[in-house]
Amino acid sequence: MTPTANLSLETAxxxxxxxxxxxxxxxxxxxxxxxxxxxxxxxxxKQARLHIVEFRGFEKFIQGRPYWEAPVMVQRLCGIxxxxxxxxxxxxxxxxxxxxxxxxxxxxxxxxxHYGQTLQSHALHFxxxxxxxxxxxxxxxxxxxxxxxxxxAHPDLAVKGVKLRKYGQEVIRVLAGKRVHGIFAIPxxxxxxxxxxxxxxxxxxxxxxxxxxxxxxxxxxxxxxxNLDLHASFGAFRSNYLSLTxxxxxxxxxxxxxxxxxxKGATIFDHVDYxxxxxxxxxxxxxxxxxxxxxxxxxxxxxGWYRVGPLARINxxxxxxxxxxxxxxxxxxxxxxxxPVHATMAYHWARMIEMLYAAEAIQALLExxxxxxxxxxxxxxxxxxxxxxxxxxxxxxxxxxxIDERDAIVKANLIVSTTNNxxxxxxxxxxxxxxxxxxxxxxxxxxxxxxxxIRAYDPCLSCATHALGxxxxxxxxxxxxxxxxxxxxxxxxxxxxx
Amino acid sequence: MSKSFFLDGxxxxxxxxxxxxxxxxxxxxxxxxxxxxxxxEPHSSCRLCTVMIxxxxxxxxxxxxxxxxxxxxxxxxxxxxxRSVVQMIFVEGNHYCPSCEESGNCRLQATAYSLGxxxxxxPQQFPKRERDSSHPDVNLDRDRCIRCExxxxxxxxxxxxxxxxxxxxxxxxxxxxxxxxxxxxxSDLDAQDQAVALCPTGCLTVKRVGFSVPIGERIYDKxxxxxxxxxxxxxxxxxxAHHG
Ligand code: SF4
Ligand code: SF4
Ligand code: FES
Numbered sequence: 138m139t140p141t142a143n144l145s146l147e148t149a150x151x152x153x154x155x156x157x158x159x160x161x162x163x164x165x166x167x168x169x170x171x172x173x174x175x176x177x178x179x180x181x182x183k184q185a186r187l188h189i190v191e192f193r194g195f196e197k198f199i200q201g202r203p204y205w206e207a208p209v210m211v212q213r214l215c216g217i218x219x220x221x222x223x224x225x226x227x228x229x230x231x232x233x234x235x236x237x238x239x240x241x242x243x244x245x246x247x248x249x250x251h252y253g254q255t256l257q258s259h260a261l262h263f264x265x266x267x268x269x270x271x272x273x274x275x276x277x278x279x280x281x282x283x284x285x286x287x288x289x290a291h292p293d294l295a296v297k298g299v300k301l302r303k304y305g306q307e308v309i310r311v312l313a314g315k316r317v318h319g320i321f322a323i324p325x326x327x328x329x330x331x332x333x334x335x336x337x338x339x340x341x342x343x344x345x346x347x348x349x350x351x352x353x354x355x356x357x358x359x360x361x362x363x364n365l366d367l368h369a370s371f372g373a374f375r376s377n378y379l380s381l382t383x384x385x386x387x388x389x390x391x392x393x394x395x396x397x398x399x400x401k402g403a404t405i406f407d408h409v410d411y412x413x414x415x416x417x418x419x420x421x422x423x424x425x426x427x428x429x430x431x432x433x434x435x436x437x438x439x440x441g442w443y444r445v446g447p448l449a450r451i452n453x454x455x456x457x458x459x460x461x462x463x464x465x466x467x468x469x470x471x472x473x474x475x476x477p478v479h480a481t482m483a484y485h486w487a488r489m490i491e492m493l494y495a496a497e498a499i500q501a502l503l504e505x506x507x508x509x510x511x512x513x514x515x516x517x518x519x520x521x522x523x524x525x526x527x528x529x530x531x532x533x534x535x536x537x538x539x540i541d542e543r544d545a546i547v548k549a550n551l552i553v554s555t556t557n558n559x560x561x562x563x564x565x566x567x568x569x570x571x572x573x574x575x576x577x578x579x580x581x582x583x584x585x586x587x588x589x590x591i592r593a594y595d596p597c598l599s600c601a602t603h604a605l606g607x608x609x610x611x612x613x614x615x616x617x618x619x620x621x622x623x624x625x626x627x628x629x630x631x632x633x634x635x
Numbered sequence: 636m637s638k639s640f641f642l643d644g645x646x647x648x649x650x651x652x653x654x655x656x657x658x659x660x661x662x663x664x665x666x667x668x669x670x671x672x673x674x675x676e677p678h679s680s681c682r683l684c685t686v687m688i689x690x691x692x693x694x695x696x697x698x699x700x701x702x703x704x705x706x707x708x709x710x711x712x713x714x715x716x717x718r719s720v721v722q723m724i725f726v727e728g729n730h731y732c733p734s735c736e737e738s739g740n741c742r743l744q745a746t747a748y749s750l751g752x753x754x755x756x757x758p759q760q761f762p763k764r765e766r767d768s769s770h771p772d773v774n775l776d777r778d779r780c781i782r783c784e785x786x787x788x789x790x791x792x793x794x795x796x797x798x799x800x801x802x803x804x805x806x807x808x809x810x811x812x813x814x815x816x817x818x819x820x821x822s823d824l825d826a827q828d829q830a831v832a833l834c835p836t837g838c839l840t841v842k843r844v845g846f847s848v849p850i851g852e853r854i855y856d857k858x859x860x861x862x863x864x865x866x867x868x869x870x871x872x873x874x875x876a877h878h879g
Contacts, residue, residue: 205845210734314850329849545768
């Protein structure tokens with residue numbers, strides 16, 4: 138593990154000189170993730186820049202739209218976790234209609250939808266996108282590094298992965314009417330009651346889903362522990378962590394207060410009402426990136442960056458609310474020896490613990506009489522400003538809207554999960570590049586390793602939706618003067634070009 | 636003696652004064668239509684209801700039914716024409732159905748589905764149109780206006796108010812609001828007005844109720860457009876008969 142001194146993204150002695158070249162976004166290959174590696178005078182990687190062009194323009198686009206459109210409109214923002222945006226926006230517009238507290242039925246049904254989304258997203262990531270790499274090793278033949286390879290070698294596992302994902306999608310379909318771009322949350326609640334028939338349908342397979350999720354946790358744990366040296370050190374670095382927790386400090390995905398802990402696990406802030414997020418989190422703009430760099434205000438932009446997502450949530454939680462997931466959390470945290478677990482590769486294990494939690498939480502909700510209630514909507518004193526925050530599969534997601542007296546949105550501010558992890562992903566890429574770059578030539582092996590590091594964060598980038606070994610990636614290497622030393626492009630079919 | 640004509644070879648009885656479209660609907664036969672509404676004077680602008688009579692095109696919403704006439708509606712050529720008409724309507728506005736609150740209740744969308752449209756075919760024009768949220772209870776989103784003048788007719792003839800008009804010509808024509816400022820908030824429109832209820836698209840909508848009907852229970856989730864339009868006309872006729 139690298140020392141704390143490496144907390145800063147840029148480790149060069151004189152980073153100004155590294156910034157001399159403006160790297161035109163135009164040089165980007167469409168649909169490809171782009172990484173620029175900057176070397177110092179001794180030709181060691183000193184900085185990595187992951188260029189991300191997603192999420193632009195939405196805040197402008199939604200201006201002037203009526204607020205009740207926001208939860209539906211935002212689903213177009215991201216094809217990867219539309220349900221998370223749907224619910225985060227809904228939480229924000231709840232405030233606009235004076236309904237921060239929903240009826241128990243509405244809140245529990247929204248939770249069920251959210252857990253369904255978490256289940257399907259985590260299953261897709263682990264089994265389809267990441268497991269080939271974890272199972273076959275980062276250097277495995279590309280041909281084996283896809284879901285077909287997994288089916289060939291572990292038919293049982295792959296089938297379970299597909300079925301787990303399908304179950305999550307079915308939860309979404311039953312509640313929101315469609316597997317993608319359904320509509321369920323409306324200002325102040327939900328638009329549809331849950332029936333006994335819905336329950337019976339979803340209850341059929343839930344015990345199996347919980348059992349398989351438990352197995353998935355074991356697989357993830359085994360992969361980590363069997364390759365402990367590699368997994369604990371690959372792209373590893375210390376960081377702060379941000380997530381929501383319940384008032385008791387327990388894990389939660391849908392609601393709670395903001396908790397930030399430092400790299401030793403000490404509290405930075407806790408139980409912060411998320412509507413005040415702007416007092417605690419600011420965003421830095423950097424000339425080379427469209428994506429902002431959020432940081433914790435009290436620590437400043439140099440050291441205040443943090444990680445979100447499964448690793449952050451498990452590290453931050455005092456306990457899991459469901460029994461099996463709590464057992465899994467304890468085994469996981471043992472690796473931190475009293476501190477947070479910092480390994481990038483530990484994200485996969487943490488992700489599976491969350492999938493198990495989501496499955497158990499759905500199971501509990503299916504037994505809860507509240508979900509059959511018909512009291513679906515509340516309204517109160519209207520307000521002109523609303524903030525909604527939840528824990529999306531990839532991490533903390535902020536939606537913030539201001540409207541005028543005539544219901545039209547005048548300002549929107551979103552911090553998406555992947556943006557929260559922006560510095561962290563750059564840091565992981567830098568760590569991996571520093572370790573695996575040999576000389577001044579980019580190799581396929583290096584690209585694969587960079588991909589594994591980026592992938593661990595499950596960024597919601599279009600390039601990251603390809604199965605492992607198939608992430609379209611464009612990597613360029615520049616010297617201290619900013620001159621291009623080498624470039625390597627990998628397409629979605631695995632073909633390499635320079 | 637009762638009179639009748641033939642629609643695609645099927646005999647359709649009609650009453651004196653009925654149009655081809657009215658007689659067809661009364662006999663449970665559907666001819667696609669968009670700007671015509673049972674309660675309103677025909678406007679004859681969308682051309683969706685075009686049929687062939689003696690080799691020539693006519694708008695069935697205005698064409699009087701005539702004894703013994705042969706009317707052709709169901710041909711590949713007319714289907715192609717109707718598709719083009721609807722595709723043109725789509726590209727002339729800014730329609731994003733997945734995030735539109737009218738989705739599932741929208742006549743334009745339902746028409747597109749019923750004609751089996753897959754894409755817009757024509758280049759999207761992305762017109763710049765003014766949105767108007769000034770009214771406390773009604774939203775006006777001109778991006779979704781198809782200039783069918785349903786609201787113009789309904790406001791004038793049913794609501795007795797004359798809130799709407801169409802200004803400009805051709806591609807530049809747009810929905811105008813008759814108020815001192817041109818803003819809906821300064822007009823005497825009410826959310827309960829027929830002009831709002833009858834707008835076929837998401838252009839005029841009642842505020843704060845969008846998306847409250849779940850997918851699966853919206854108008855065209857439950858009943859095909861053809862059936863809705865036939866039932867609507869027959870209900871209207873029954874009401875007329877009742878009120879004498
Ligand atoms: S008005 Fe109708 S056609 Fe236009 S976007 Fe809305 S649903 Fe689609
Ligand atoms: S507002 Fe509605 S009814 Fe009026 S012209 Fe536009 S689409 Fe037709
Ligand atoms: S319905 Fe006849 S022209 Fe529009």
